[in-house]
Amino acid sequence: MDVRPVSEGRSKAVLCLPSGKGSVVRGGNALSEQDAKPPEDGSPVNRQSFGSMDSAAGDSEFLERLEAVWERIDRDELIRFTRDLVCIPSVFCPTNPEGNEARTARYVADYLKEKGFEVRVEEVSPGRPNVWALWRGDHPGKTLLFEGHTDVVTEGRAGEWSYPPFGAELVGSRIYGRGSCDTKGNLAAAVMAVRAIKDSGVPFAGRLLLCHPVDEEGMMSGIKHFIRQGHAEGVDGAVICEPEENQLCVAQKGAMRVEVTVLGKMAHGAMPGSGVNPVTRAARFVVAVEALEREEISRHGEDPFLGYPSITPTIMLGPESGEPQINVIPASAYVALDIRTVPNQSHEEIVARLEECLADLGAEDPDFEADLEVIEERPPTETDMNDPLVQAMTAAYTHLTGESPRYNGVPGATDGTFLHAWASIPIVTTGAGDRTIPHHEDEWVDVDELLTTCRLYAATAMHFCRDES
Numbered sequence: 001m002d003v004r005p006v007s008e009g010r011s012k013a014v015l016c017l018p019s020g021k022g023s024v025v026r027g028g029n030a031l032s033e034q035d036a037k038p039p040e041d042g043s044p045v046n047r048q049s050f051g052s053m054d055s056a057a058g059d060s061e062f063l064e065r066l067e068a069v070w071e072r073i074d075r076d077e078l079i080r081f082t083r084d085l086v087c088i089p090s091v092f093c094p095t096n097p098e099g100n101e102a103r104t105a106r107y108v109a110d111y112l113k114e115k116g117f118e119v120r121v122e123e124v125s126p127g128r129p130n131v132w133a134l135w136r137g138d139h140p141g142k143t144l145l146f147e148g149h150t151d152v153v154t155e156g157r158a159g160e161w162s163y164p165p166f167g168a169e170l171v172g173s174r175i176y177g178r179g180s181c182d183t184k185g186n187l188a189a190a191v192m193a194v195r196a197i198k199d200s201g202v203p204f205a206g207r208l209l210l211c212h213p214v215d216e217e218g219m220m221s222g223i224k225h226f227i228r229q230g231h232a233e234g235v236d237g238a239v240i241c242e243p244e245e246n247q248l249c250v251a252q253k254g255a256m257r258v259e260v261t262v263l264g265k266m267a268h269g270a271m272p273g274s275g276v277n278p279v280t281r282a283a284r285f286v287v288a289v290e291a292l293e294r295e296e297i298s299r300h301g302e303d304p305f306l307g308y309p310s311i312t313p314t315i316m317l318g319p320e321s322g323e324p325q326i327n328v329i330p331a332s333a334y335v336a337l338d339i340r341t342v343p344n345q346s347h348e349e350i351v352a353r354l355e356e357c358l359a360d361l362g363a364e365d366p367d368f369e370a371d372l373e374v375i376e377e378r379p380p381t382e383t384d385m386n387d388p389l390v391q392a393m394t395a396a397y398t399h400l401t402g403e404s405p406r407y408n409g410v411p412g413a414t415d416g417t418f419l420h421a422w423a424s425i426p427i428v429t430t431g432a433g434d435r436t437i438p439h440h441e442d443e444w445v446d447v448d449e450l451l452t453t454c455r456l457y458a459a460t461a462m463h464f465c466r467d468e469s
């Protein structure tokens with residue numbers, strides 16, 4: 001993202017950040033014409049009266065505090081911390097004792113402890129610890145959570161990379177390596193943002209929670225554990241730190257994984273009448289699913305951020321297990337469905353419709369027998385555009401860049417899905433990184449974009465927890 005300098009006298013209050021150092025240009029209307037003007041006599045703004053004085057002076061002082069926080073963000077430290085994290089592999093591999101998030105979690109925990117945070121490390125399963133840290137401002141207020149997972153996906157074929165996947169090489173303005181974009185860079189940006197607020201010593205009403213769970217790329221057991229332990233209680237909003245090109249993603253698709261086993265009766269392929277063929281019956285189910293998908297699309301239409309819902313058969317096996325043989329009708333067949341949903345779609349209703357499909361097929365054919373199981377469910381999420389978190393992020397983004405943010409949706413689920421669905425926390429997903437780069441070879445993040453993310457996180461916290469009393 002580009003942060004443009006804006007000349008003074010424009011009708012907008014814009015913060016110019018051309019190359020790492022923050023400065024405030026106070027010009028007028030975004031805050032109101034008189035807001036940002038220093039007192040006529042040049043006297044300093046009265047810090048003691050913040051909160052009780054009129055909103056104009058309050059805005060001016062708020063901007064000074066925000067600038068003080070931004071000045072605390074150290075670009076080199078952000079780069080160093082990101083690179084250190086990328087250098088520690090955290091691919092989960094159950095057959096490798098080192099194949100987990102433990103070292104990355106320890107590194108984050110040690111860093112935060114050294115910087116004076118209250119840190120907790122909690123093992124979710126052997127070798128897989130969540131890390132979280134709490135910082136309290138000087139007076140009570142809202143609680144904002146920054147969430148960024150510690151695990152990364154496999155590097156795949158390391159020989160195919162142009163740079164070593166765990167080398168964290170800095171080439172031009174890019175850091176290359178697995179997790180640089182998804183999401184260790186953004187994890188680092190969140191840590192540096194909270195640290196900057198803490199170290200700046202600005203008055204702060206509220207609490208900031210850094211949450212770095214394991215297993216986001218798997219079953220999301222880390223965030224589930226964090227919520228089950230009660231740590232998400234009292235959280236008023238959560239920033240999900242993921243590579244979204246610093247777009248503000250206010251919606252996330254839901255997901256359901258469904259397995260269907262169609263039962264048959266084994267027989268010789270030359271004598272099909274003596275058996276019951278589960279393969280043709282599974283195929284009928286797949287065709288019925290296609291029709292159901294069309295119905296769901298016509299009922300719900302296209303979501304402005306998330307596109308269309310889908311019901312996709314991804315696996316079809318016959319036999320369900322064991323060696324297939326061309327002259328043998330198998331005993332059972334298997335179909336897996338990857339279902340992606342948009343807000344307003346009901347997962348219960350979709351399961352009921354799938355069961356109805358099976359019941360209809362059974363009514364047409366007395367030999368049709370099938371079992372359906374939902375093996376994973378991740379509800380869709382939507383955060384209201386008027387929610388204080390969206391409003392705070394919008395204000396933060398506009399202050400930072402002088403432009404309106406671009407809003408979008410996340411096509412897959414994230415840890416935020418569970419913070420929203422299980423703990424009713426409003427979420428916005430944003431961070432640095434090309435949206436198409438995660439899980440690719442030669443994954444990279446641009447350090448200037450990452451610096452913008454760090455400032456955006458810090459400004460969001462300042463706006464969200466702004467004391468309006």
Ligand SMILES: [Zn+2]
Pocket residue numbers: 149182183216242243
């Ligand atoms: Zn991620």
